Amino acid sequence: MPRASQRPRLVDVAEHAAVSLATASRALAGREGVSTEVADRIRQVAHELGYVANPYARTLASGATSTVGLIVHQVDDPYFSEIAAGVIQLASEQGLLVQICQSGRDPDYELQQLRHLIAQRVGIVLISGSGYDDPRMESAARAELAAFQNHGGRAAAIGRHALGVDAVLPDNEAGGHALAQHLMDFGHRRIAVAAGSAGLTTVADRLAGVSSALRERGRPTTDLAVVHTDFTRGGGRAAAEQILNDHPGTTAIIALNDVMAMGVLSTLRSRRVPVPARMSVVGFDDVSVAADLAPSLTTIRLPMTEMGRTALTLALKPRTARPRRRPTGHLLVVRDSTGPAPIT
Amino acid sequence: MPRASQRPRLVDVAEHAAVSLATASRALAGREGVSTEVADRIRQVAHELGYVANPYARTLASGATSTVGLIVHQVDDPYFSEIAAGVIQLASEQGLLVQICQSGRDPDYELQQLRHLIAQRVGIVLISGSGYDDPRMESAARAELAAFQNHGGRAAAIGRHALGVDAVLPDNEAGGHALAQHLMDFGHRRIAVAAGSAGLTTVADRLAGVSSALRERGRPTTDLAVVHTDFTRGGGRAAAEQILNDHPGTTAIIALNDVMAMGVLSTLRSRRVPVPARMSVVGFDDVSVAADLAPSLTTIRLPMTEMGRTALTLALKPRTARPRRRPTGHLLVVRDSTGPAPIT
DNA sequence: AGCGCTTACGTAAGCGCTTACGTACCCTAG
DNA sequence: CTAGGGTACGTAAGCGCTTACGTAAGCGCT
Numbered sequence: 001m002p003r004a005s006q007r008p009r010l011v012d013v014a015e016h017a018a019v020s021l022a023t024a025s026r027a028l029a030g031r032e033g034v035s036t037e038v039a040d041r042i043r044q045v046a047h048e049l050g051y052v053a054n055p056y057a058r059t060l061a062s063g064a065t066s067t068v069g070l071i072v073h074q075v076d077d078p079y080f081s082e083i084a085a086g087v088i089q090l091a092s093e094q095g096l097l098v099q100i101c102q103s104g105r106d107p108d109y110e111l112q113q114l115r116h117l118i119a120q121r122v123g124i125v126l127i128s129g130s131g132y133d134d135p136r137m138e139s140a141a142r143a144e145l146a147a148f149q150n151h152g153g154r155a156a157a158i159g160r161h162a163l164g165v166d167a168v169l170p171d172n173e174a175g176g177h178a179l180a181q182h183l184m185d186f187g188h189r190r191i192a193v194a195a196g197s198a199g200l201t202t203v204a205d206r207l208a209g210v211s212s213a214l215r216e217r218g219r220p221t222t223d224l225a226v227v228h229t230d231f232t233r234g235g236g237r238a239a240a241e242q243i244l245n246d247h248p249g250t251t252a253i254i255a256l257n258d259v260m261a262m263g264v265l266s267t268l269r270s271r272r273v274p275v276p277a278r279m280s281v282v283g284f285d286d287v288s289v290a291a292d293l294a295p296s297l298t299t300i301r302l303p304m305t306e307m308g309r310t311a312l313t314l315a316l317k318p319r320t321a322r323p324r325r326r327p328t329g330h331l332l333v334v335r336d337s338t339g340p341a342p343i344t
Numbered sequence: 345m346p347r348a349s350q351r352p353r354l355v356d357v358a359e360h361a362a363v364s365l366a367t368a369s370r371a372l373a374g375r376e377g378v379s380t381e382v383a384d385r386i387r388q389v390a391h392e393l394g395y396v397a398n399p400y401a402r403t404l405a406s407g408a409t410s411t412v413g414l415i416v417h418q419v420d421d422p423y424f425s426e427i428a429a430g431v432i433q434l435a436s437e438q439g440l441l442v443q444i445c446q447s448g449r450d451p452d453y454e455l456q457q458l459r460h461l462i463a464q465r466v467g468i469v470l471i472s473g474s475g476y477d478d479p480r481m482e483s484a485a486r487a488e489l490a491a492f493q494n495h496g497g498r499a500a501a502i503g504r505h506a507l508g509v510d511a512v513l514p515d516n517e518a519g520g521h522a523l524a525q526h527l528m529d530f531g532h533r534r535i536a537v538a539a540g541s542a543g544l545t546t547v548a549d550r551l552a553g554v555s556s557a558l559r560e561r562g563r564p565t566t567d568l569a570v571v572h573t574d575f576t577r578g579g580g581r582a583a584a585e586q587i588l589n590d591h592p593g594t595t596a597i598i599a600l601n602d603v604m605a606m607g608v609l610s611t612l613r614s615r616r617v618p619v620p621a622r623m624s625v626v627g628f629d630d631v632s633v634a635a636d637l638a639p640s641l642t643t644i645r646l647p648m649t650e651m652g653r654t655a656l657t658l659a660l661k662p663r664t665a666r667p668r669r670r671p672t673g674h675l676l677v678v679r680d681s682t683g684p685a686p687i688t
Numbered sequence: 689a690g691c692g693c694t695t696a697c698g699t700a701a702g703c704g705c706t707t708a709c710g711t712a713c714c715c716t717a718g
Numbered sequence: 719c720t721a722g723g724g725t726a727c728g729t730a731a732g733c734g735c736t737t738a739c740g741t742a743a744g745c746g747c748t
Binding site for chain 2: 702704
Binding site for chain 4: 019021023026032033034035038057059060061062063
């Protein structure tokens with residue numbers, strides 16, 4: 001049987017350049033021990049032949065991979081797609097390839113995807129999405145990542161802590177705080193929160209920020225109605241329905257992410273509740289469509305694309321004794337979905 | 345030096361099961377020539393050891409890859425992220441991994457990414473995004489793909505023809521036709537098109553549908569103002585500006601995709617042009633946010649996620665003599681961004 | 689009994705790289 | 719002039735799999 005691949009191999013380059021395999025390998029890897037002229041000649045020949053190293057052979061021989069695995073909940077969720085864009089950008093600049101997995105927001109499936117990626121021998125694992133309040137929920141993933149890192153793998157988390165790896169972390173609490181303050185500045189007293197699933201750290205952190213802002217102004221926590229659904233458009237719709245039905249005095253809804261806010265706005269529209277005249281709405285993340293919603297959404301801007309890049313940057317650096325934490329900036333972006341509380 | 349990877353290898357499985365490497369390999373690959381009992385024992389041992397084959401070794405030995413490369417313009421463009429979601433879904437079901445590349449809408453960079461993927465020895469290449477009217481623009485990619493397929497690779501295109509590979513194709517012309525008809529039914533006479541870059545087949549096809557609809561109703565083509573920018577939000581904004589300035593009589597804008605429509609709506613909002621009262625707007629694709637825009641967008645629905653799945657399905661099937669073409673359905677979704685032409 | 693065929697398994701040769709180690713050569717110091 | 723040491727390169731042993739081919743046993747047939 002003929003060779004499967006017709007692509008030029010390292011031997012071909014070596015022969016054409018009249019050197020040995022080892023020298024050719026060294027020259028192309030830019031390692032020392034090859035004279036400048038010979039190295040140049042080898043590179044020249046490689047280029048002429050259109051030689052590109054077979055990554056499978058290379059990885060098998062050296063053990064060093066050049067592919068990064070990225071786990072997101074859903075690539076068609078704009079929050080994650082922007083993160084992915086950042087990761088892919090930087091990876092591409094570094095000559096790395098990105099393998100994407102979707103966890104579908106299911107911790108078991110996520111763990112399975114993580115194992116799969118590691119079994120596929122990716123060199124770097126990047127994991128995004130929220131973590132869980134209950135540390136036991138994360139312990140399996142944590143153990144998997146620890147073992148992976150001990151075998152030379154590198155990992156980083158995006159918007160997620162308690163995984164024992166480097167992490168780039170937005171200040172969810174400060175963001176929630178800023179949103180609540182903004183609404184109170186507009187005179188809102190009865191505020192409802194459309195929250196993602198209970199048990200997620202992202203939910204707890206953003207919620208904690210909201211609560212602390214209320215507390216600072218001496219507002220009773222009873223002013224705050226929290227409805228837990230999930231971080232999807234449908235979750236936002238459901239939460240809004242529930243808020244409208246069970247908490248009639250509400251004048252402002254804090255959706256804990258923009259995708260939920262989209263659902264909230266959608267429900268308010270179909271229920272003919274004018275925004276912001278009767279109800280103010282805020283989101284979190286500032287996904288790129290937030291500015292194009294009806295009405296455009298007041299939200300907290302997170303630099304998702306940059307977060308993706310930063311996470312990969314962290315993972316590319318040598319590992320430190322203690323996991324690093326890179327905070328990300330955040331910014332309150334005021335648009336048309338918020339206004340003064342209606343006078344009742 | 346110790347072995348790089350501490351993971352169990354095939355030899356470990358073979359030893360524990362007291363068989364040879366070959367038998368273990370055959371059993372785990374489910375190939376014949378192994379008695380049922382022995383095969384069961386081997387699978388049992390493999391499971392106990394947590395054995396997962398090293399894909400690098402496997403690929404190197406067999407030449408058959410299990411990773412699919414996907415080229416999109418931008419993962420954070422909702423059209424592409426929905427396609428990617430479909431591809432990743434199906435790939436995951438099949439135990440395949442997806443490597444994503446962004447071409448950034450640059451044909452040269454796209455070609456480079458394609459070469460890179462092929463050099464990385466992916467088994468399947470999926471390429472999305474529009475093709476080019478000028479066949480010479482595609483010839484390099486076409487040649488690359490042909491060579492790739494001749495070496496046993498499989499490829500499929502999404503929303504793109506003339507690449508000499510299997511393709512899943514929306515009926516862009518019919519979609520454009522339906523949009524124009526819808527607007528004419530509302531009495532619009534002066535229609536403008538916010539088109540993506542000239543030279544793209546997607547643009548030409550959708551435009552052709554629009555023109556043919558006008559022709560059928562005996563409307564002069566002069567009623568149609570076409571502004572070429574590009575398929576981005578910014579492109580939509582720019583096109584809308586130009587239409588507003590240069591074609592004052594316009595009462596309806598056809599954006600050739602939803603992302604442009606978002607830009608168009610954004611400009612109309614800031615220029616205080618009420619939609620649909622003074623100006624109707626339609627898009628194309630029906631990305632998931634289209635329903636949440638201000639106002640919700642009338643558009644042509646394309647099944648992006650399914651298109652992604654279908655493309656991978658095609659690529660997984662044995663190659664046929666002539667490239668296959670899978671049409672996709674489309675559907676006019678009427679929402680709030682279109683209404684009767686204003687009476688002047 | 690002897691032949692050939694099938695079945696079940698083992699042997700070993702790669703796949704295309706990396707890299708530890710070996711070797712030839714030249715330079716300098718003693 | 720030779721020992722010692724550096725530099726530049728070659729040799730060959732893997733990395734962990736797949737698979738062509740070899741072999742031994744079991745079967746039915748003449």
